[in-house]
Amino acid sequence: MPSLVNRHSASRGRRTINEINMVPFIDVMLVLLIIFMVTAPLISPSTVNLPSMGSAAQQTDTVLQITVSTDGKLDFQSGGKSQNATLKNIGSLMKAAQSASQTPEGRFSPVVISADKDVKYETVVQVMDQLQRSGVQRVGLSVQLRP
Numbered sequence: 001m002p003s004l005v006n007r008h009s010a011s012r013g014r015r016t017i018n019e020i021n022m023v024p025f026i027d028v029m030l031v032l033l034i035i036f037m038v039t040a041p042l043i044s045p046s047t048v049n050l051p052s053m054g055s056a057a058q059q060t061d062t063v064l065q066i067t068v069s070t071d072g073k074l075d076f077q078s079g080g081k082s083q084n085a086t087l088k089n090i091g092s093l094m095k096a097a098q099s100a101s102q103t104p105e106g107r108f109s110p111v112v113i114s115a116d117k118d119v120k121y122e123t124v125v126q127v128m129d130q131l132q133r134s135g136v137q138r139v140g141l142s143v144q145l146r147p
Contacts, residue, residue: 064097065142066090066131068115072123087126091134098136114142 066085067075074085078097085093098109111131115124124141131139 062109064094064109064111066111066113066127068113068119068123068127070116070118072119074127087130090127090130094131094134094136110138110140111136112140112142 062079065077067077069075074087074090076083076085076090076093076097078093078100083093094111113124113127113131128139
């Protein structure tokens, strides 16, 4: 009989606890709250130094534009005049147009590439590569938002 009593008392000690003890969690949170309350006044608010607007040189009125159509044809526009171009001759056309539109300060006109949404990205990159090889430094991409 004594063995039955021992088994019964041993099973009582092994019962699982269904509750989570929240006291340590609350203690940690209160300590963190006190740390933040003490350190917050010591931190000085940082300031952001934004760039100021200075006197900029007058922008050029002429913008050289290259339009890429869906079939890969290039159209070069300069000073209101439009002419067909290819990847091979776009560099020479660009050099001639930039030398004609160069400002007295030595700045060149910016170049804008406009492409149809169905044009392969590879074609636009090839145009940019040819412009870079011809010495063009300022190239932009035209984006038109459609409603």
